[in-house]
Every structure is written in structure tokens, then in C-alpha cells.
Amino acid sequence: MSALSQRQQRILDHIKDFVRANGYAPAIRDIQRELNISSTSVVAYNLRALESKGFIRRSNNISRAIELLQQEDGEAGTGxxxxxxxxxxxxxxxxxxxxxxxxxxxxxxxxxxxxxxxxxxxxxxxxxxxxxxxxxxxxxxxxxxxxxxxxxxxxxxxxxxxxxxxxxxxxxxxxxxxxxxxxxxxxxxxxxxxxxxxxxxxxxxxxxxxx
Amino acid sequence: MSALSQRQQRILDHIKDFVRANGYAPAIRDIQRELNISSTSVVAYNLRALESKGFIRRSNNISRAIELLQQEDGEAGTGxxxxxxxxxxxxxxxxxxxxxxxxxxxxxxxxxxxxxxxxxxxxxxxxxxxxxxxxxxxxxxxxxxxxxxxxxxxxxxxxxxxxxxxxxxxxxxxxxxxxxxxxxxxxxxxxxxxxxxxxxxxxxxxxxxxx
DNA sequence: GATAAAGTAGAACACAAGTTTGCTTTGATT
DNA sequence: AATCAAAGCAAACTTGTGTTCTACTTTATC
The missing domain is CATH 2.10.109.10 (Umud Fragment, subunit A)
Structure with a gap:
């Protein structure tokens, strides 16, 4: 498992927080706004990295289609x-x-x-x-x-x-x-x-x- | 808890299936297409009903912002x-x-x-x-x-x-x-x-x- | 210090997707 | 049969949202 850059880690954490708080995933612009990132393309770029590293899965051209893949201890899981x-x-x-x-x-x-x-x-x-x-x-x-x-x-x-x-x-x-x-x-x-x-x-x- | 109409029940079931299958909620048009409903407004109408009856929660103007509220037995829950x-x-x-x-x-x-x-x-x-x-x-x-x-x-x-x-x-x-x-x-x-x-x-x- | 790779910016674009409106159908009630 | 409310329909509208492209900056590598 490749390591995450600081920004990727923060994005991943924010996605988890957002999902926990709202019950659905954030849009790219939600992440951008919340983390004060200057451009949506930066978020998209890092989401691509997170996906290729296996932390999330996304569907093309679909809003808020971020699926969290890995489950860490102490987090909500499904049963x-x-x-x-x-x-x-x-x-x-x-x-x-x-x-x-x-x-x-x-x-x-x-x-x-x-x-x-x-x-x-x-x-x-x-x-x-x-x-x-x-x-x-x-x-x-x-x-x-x-x-x-x-x-x-x-x-x-x-x-x-x-x-x-x-x-x-x-x-x-x-x-x-x-x-x-x-x-x-x-x-x-x-x-x-x-x-x-x-x-x-x-x-x-x-x-x-x-x- | 009010009873659900047949259509509302099918919509609710479909949302659950969709979330299980994809990890994120369906768009109104996804529901419409899958259930052969003639118009998006019909779906929206019934989603409003489902929300007021307490089965789901939605956020205005946000894509796929359907949150399932009630948990039935045999379904995935969080822990x-x-x-x-x-x-x-x-x-x-x-x-x-x-x-x-x-x-x-x-x-x-x-x-x-x-x-x-x-x-x-x-x-x-x-x-x-x-x-x-x-x-x-x-x-x-x-x-x-x-x-x-x-x-x-x-x-x-x-x-x-x-x-x-x-x-x-x-x-x-x-x-x-x-x-x-x-x-x-x-x-x-x-x-x-x-x-x-x-x-x-x-x-x-x-x-x-x-x- | 040159070079490549990774990351960041900004803007425009195209389509995804929720909402609104006016109208029609259905179904129960009297 | 007339009435009325709930449900369904179709299309237009508006906003949400992912993507792309190009240019620039930083970070590694030798």
C-alpha cells in the first residue's frame, strides 16, 4: 500500500467525516471548499491517486460517487x-x-x-x-x-x-x-x-x- | 408510522438495493429508469412522501443526497x-x-x-x-x-x-x-x-x- | 543545476441531476 | 354524475458537479 501525501490524507479524512456527518459522499467542490484547495482539478487529481492506491472507488461522471473501500479500526463498519x-x-x-x-x-x-x-x-x-x-x-x-x-x-x-x-x-x-x-x-x-x-x-x- | 404506497415501497427497496450495490445513493433519474416510472417528478413526489414519513432524509438541491434512516432486520447496519x-x-x-x-x-x-x-x-x-x-x-x-x-x-x-x-x-x-x-x-x-x-x-x- | 515527475492553479465546458409548473388521470365520496 | 384530493405525467428550467486543458510550481533524482 503506497503512502498517502499529506493532502491525500486530509482529503480522505474529510470524505470519511463528511460521510459520517451526512450519510452521503461529498462532491469535489465540497472537498475543495472545506479544505481550501484552490481548484477542483487538484481535488480530482488527488482523488484519482486515492483510487489507484485503493482507498476509494469512483464511478465516472456520477455525482458524489465516492465509495470508501478500506475500513480502519475504530470506524464505523457494516454488519x-x-x-x-x-x-x-x-x-x-x-x-x-x-x-x-x-x-x-x-x-x-x-x-x-x-x-x-x-x-x-x-x-x-x-x-x-x-x-x-x-x-x-x-x-x-x-x-x-x-x-x-x-x-x-x-x-x-x-x-x-x-x-x-x-x-x-x-x-x-x-x-x-x-x-x-x-x-x-x-x-x-x-x-x-x-x-x-x-x-x-x-x-x-x-x-x-x-x- | 404511516403505511407506504406500493410505489413508495418499491422506490425505497430500490434505494436500498442501489446503495448496497454501489456504495452511494441513486439519483432521481436512476430510480425513474430502473422502476420504469414515467417522470422524474413522480419520483421526487414520492421521495418527498418517504421523507415526511421518516424513511429517508434528503438535502435540497444536492445530487444523490438520500440518506436511509430506518434499519430493518437482516439489513446492513453500522457498528x-x-x-x-x-x-x-x-x-x-x-x-x-x-x-x-x-x-x-x-x-x-x-x-x-x-x-x-x-x-x-x-x-x-x-x-x-x-x-x-x-x-x-x-x-x-x-x-x-x-x-x-x-x-x-x-x-x-x-x-x-x-x-x-x-x-x-x-x-x-x-x-x-x-x-x-x-x-x-x-x-x-x-x-x-x-x-x-x-x-x-x-x-x-x-x-x-x-x- | 538540469531534468523529470508529481503536484497545483484557473477557467471553461458538458452533462448530471434536482426542481418547478401546468396539466391529466385516478379513485374515493356524496 | 359531480366533486375533490391525491397521484401521476411531461417538459422546461436551473443549478450541481465531474471533467478537461493548459500553464505554472514544487519536489525528487542524478
Missing amino acids: TSVPLLGVIAAGQPIPIPGETEVEDNVLVPEQIASGDKLKDVYALRVKGYSMVDALIGDGDIVLIRYQETAENGQMVAARIRDENEVTLKRIYWEGNQVRLQPANVTMDPMYYPAANVEVQGRVVGVIRSLN | TSVPLLGVIAAGQPIPIPGETEVEDNVLVPEQIASGDKLKDVYALRVKGYSMVDALIGDGDIVLIRYQETAENGQMVAARIRDENEVTLKRIYWEGNQVRLQPANVTMDPMYYPAANVEVQGRVVGVIRSLN
Whole structure:
């Protein structure tokens, strides 16, 4: 990566500031005015340099078509947001996407999952300690991908139909029965008829704040 | 929030698609052409409606100055990214911001921390099981805020000077000594002279993928 | 110190793109 | 059917904005 001249650095910084402040990129004359550059051609010249060095992308003859390419630390980046629908524990109201109030949005880091695969993901805040042996504690946010089936041992949000409750457990299919196993040595598994248990999604990620 | 007409909805969708594809907003004529609308004034009319309903913001007489205001689930949102600097375990090379190669960037959900407070935060991938009792497992990403002091019991990245190693432990100051305590009942604490231990930051968040 | 390369200036140009205006269509209401 | 408001239409208008060209200045390089 070639180094930037002082002017190029200032132009790049100004573009970033401008985008942050306005939500769209500056025109060449905006940059010129703000940085007290004498001519638009100077700005154009340096934008060309910034483009060839890979910091921005531009489209010919199109207004404000400056796209910032590189992302530095501490700056705004883009991610995919999923709805935080509520709290999950042993014995709580049902969270179902689309049927529940959205409390908040959670931005999902790409390290957990990325892009298009997030269509059916939602987040729940964990209440209680039933999953501590699975390294999920009270107050953690779990990301759940909606799916109606699950394999043995997967961690799922499961609804017990006739009690109308949703709980976070590992699931094991045992013939006509379903074992919902807490990840906590001090707690016992619960058994239900398979027909009475409805998988509402599988845990795909965990987010915890320690502040 | 007023409902959108069919045309307004299509215009809004197109703006989102366009921004995603190009990194900048469409001009009125771009929208007109793409959606086969007969006149630019129709687009302008509906943009005005979208603005008064709070979906977008526009600036007068400025090209492509459409700013998307509302964020729906599954769409790109903005967050703050921090550098993922490497791996931390018992006995690993030192990760210090600015001195190490950046492996990746991690987008930090606002639920962990937000905005300006992220200046000195970096991320490390955890290797090993020394912190499982603190609900941090192998492969988790820990977010660490750089600070040189820590209080008793806080989870920190600590460097043992004469061994030039960094480790993730709870720290306890005990007179002239420092106790570095793993969060794993099968592991014993380590003791060092206080002068030989350097706090490199405190754990402020955890991110885990279960895919 | 000559020479080339990189950067700066100023102005004119051409098209991009938002706005305005007057008119027509549509659709609901009475 | 008459009415009225909202929505759509077409064209003209004005301003915004990227580009180009030429000339000049500074900065490296040998």
C-alpha cells in the first residue's frame, strides 16, 4: 500500500467525516471548499491517486460517487442486524419472529455468521444459569437461527406446547420422548412426549458484555 | 408510522438495493429508469412522501443526497470495528495494538460497548480452556480494552515481563506479589513479583460462534 | 543545476441531476 | 354524475458537479 501525501490524507479524512456527518459522499467542490484547495482539478487529481492506491472507488461522471473501500479500526463498519426479541429462560413467554415486539437490534459480527445466512436469525437475552456448563451465563445474548428441526445434542430454543413455554436446552430425541438437558450439573433433564415439543431455533452464537 | 404506497415501497427497496450495490445513493433519474416510472417528478413526489414519513432524509438541491434512516432486520447496519490481533492463551507471543499484524476486524455490537469508548479496544481469539469457569471457551473471541491497571478479580490480559508471554487470567494483587488465577478448577494459580507483571487490558466482552 | 515527475492553479465546458409548473388521470365520496 | 384530493405525467428550467486543458510550481533524482 503506497503512502498517502499529506493532502491525500486530509482529503480522505474529510470524505470519511463528511460521510459520517451526512450519510452521503461529498462532491469535489465540497472537498475543495472545506479544505481550501484552490481548484477542483487538484481535488480530482488527488482523488484519482486515492483510487489507484485503493482507498476509494469512483464511478465516472456520477455525482458524489465516492465509495470508501478500506475500513480502519475504530470506524464505523457494516454488519447485519437481527432483532432482539426478549428473554429466554425456563418458563418464559414465547418469542417468535414477527409475532413479538422487537426490543432492540443486535449487530452480528461476521465471525459469528455472515450475510445472507442471517435471514432467520434472532437474538434473545438469557436469564438464569441453566446453561453455564455450555459457557452461557445469565445476561448473555444468544443468537438463534430459526429452524424447526434439530439434531441430537444441539442447543435449541424449544417450546413445550401444552405449557406454552420456551426454554433453552440441549435436545435429545429418544424414541417417542424428547429429553431437554440443561447444561448445568445441578439441574436435571426434563422429558416430554416428542409431539409436545416444538423446536424454535438453534443457537448459533453468543455475545456477552462484561462492562 | 404511516403505511407506504406500493410505489413508495418499491422506490425505497430500490434505494436500498442501489446503495448496497454501489456504495452511494441513486439519483432521481436512476430510480425513474430502473422502476420504469414515467417522470422524474413522480419520483421526487414520492421521495418527498418517504421523507415526511421518516424513511429517508434528503438535502435540497444536492445530487444523490438520500440518506436511509430506518434499519430493518437482516439489513446492513453500522457498528464499530476493532482489530483482531491474534491468539491469547497461556504462553503466547505478545499482542500489542499497533505492533502486531491485524488478522481481521471484529464488529462490536452496541450491546457490548458503543461508540467512542472503543478507541482502545482490540480482540483476541482464545486458545485453551483456562477460563471455562468464567464461561470463556476455546475459540471464543474476547474483546479487550487496553488499560495498564486493573482491580482485584478483573479478567485481564497480563504480560509476564521476563518470559515475554501474555496470558488471560483473573488478577489479584497480594502485596508485592500478583496472583494470576485461571478460571478452571483443575488449574492452579500462578504467582509473580508485581514488578514482573504488566496489565495489557481488561476483558470487556465475549463473542462466540457455534456454527 | 538540469531534468523529470508529481503536484497545483484557473477557467471553461458538458452533462448530471434536482426542481418547478401546468396539466391529466385516478379513485374515493356524496 | 359531480366533486375533490391525491397521484401521476411531461417538459422546461436551473443549478450541481465531474471533467478537461493548459500553464505554472514544487519536489525528487542524478
